[in-house]
Amino acid sequence: MIEMKVAGIMLDAVTRSPIVLLKDSSERRALPIFIGQDQARAIIAVLENQPNPRPLTHELMANVFDAWELNLEKILIHALRDNTFYAILCLNKDGVKKEVDCRPSDAIAIALRTNSPIWVLEEVVADASIPVDRDADDAEREAFRDFVSDLSPSDLIKKSRRS
Template sequence: MPTNHPIVLLRERDGGRYLPIWIGAAEAAAITYAQQGVVPPRPLTHDLMRDILAVLGHELTEVRIVALKDSVFHASLVIDGGKTEVSSRASDAIALALRTGSPVLVEPAILDEAAIVVSSEEDDEVEKFKEFLDHVSAEDFEGPTPEGETGDRPDRPDLPE
């Protein structure tokens, strides 16, 4: 994003709405690791939470985005089919849900209040852009020095001054 703040877009399963949730960099990394199947050499916080639940014989049944207060999303971790609920930040709840394969649900009133509608053409563009991001690397943006340039930049000899 232009503001350099990561964002999670939750897509409505049977509709064209998206719920944008701005999150912190650490949570964005945790979510990305889970989406990409990255297994760190030692458990990260959300891996630890998943492992603690499992060792204690509990299961994260679902994550619910339950409130929007002062532009901040609040979530609830539903454990053991609703026997226990734990309040959570939305970003942490999503990161944990990805690690446990649990569904993420959003209260309809929150969707009505904060979701954005994306048309099918825009949805196709979003998918194309996500596919582009999945396959792009920093090296794709490096190019040769233009003709006539010396390329004498000490930090990047391949770019002109």
Template sequence: MEIEMKIRGLMVDPSTNAPIVILKDVQGDTVLPIWVGLYEANAIALEVEKATTPRPMTHDLLKNLVQGLNATVQRVVVTELKNDTFYAVLWLEQDGESVTIDCRPSDALALALRADCPIFVDEDVLRVAKVISNPTDQATQEELRRWLENLNDEDLGRYKM
């Protein structure tokens, strides 16, 4: 089963300074942090803030390419978490047919914002994401997870990229 989620914010991991995209369950309180690269975080932040750039960025190009091929992005799905790496799929529709394309979640999220399409996370990913795989980092990861789960709307507005 897939759970619909929204991007609730972008922040920086306080221990590693890596960008994190915060996804939140539309129907509940489930929060899923996904660590992303700096460039992808920037692409997401630009679209979240509705900032314009003088020339199309890579994800703008992807959106324009999809539209130019008379296709639409129907949804994106974070499908798997394997070896601490998230996987995603773009669902496109072209000429009445569905096409799936493997992609990185960060790229899928940046494109989903531009295409104004829903974001889903497979229920199994949410279940696996709560498991801490490295016992040496358990305290740090557990603290970060609790911190992320306890963020409120005001907190999400305070942390900028």
């Protein structure tokens, strides 16, 4: 699993649909997820510290968690099927853990309100992320090629015997 942070909301240039952009801690990979207008507004409200006069759905959920002493340990974006992302809320109450199915956009909006971490399975990142720092990726690829080109089979045998 890879922990990611919300980098911001952007609009698709063609469709004008909102996209939430998640970035990993190294800021080398970004995961764009298309979301609805309402969820975009909810995420922007938290990012820009704009309080609502009355609790909206995501604030309501965070308030319910507080009232019932439910801990949102994390959200997990765990699958991508047919261009649709899938997420779960990982809840804990007195050591009893439950996973609740949730749209990623709602899960992110709730996680931001509860200061809960956002995790994404590595397979999802591999399938759907976009490179942010191509120069660093190219440098890492070149360093790996250099490392591999200097290896011999006897080096690998020696290293495996030490392990």
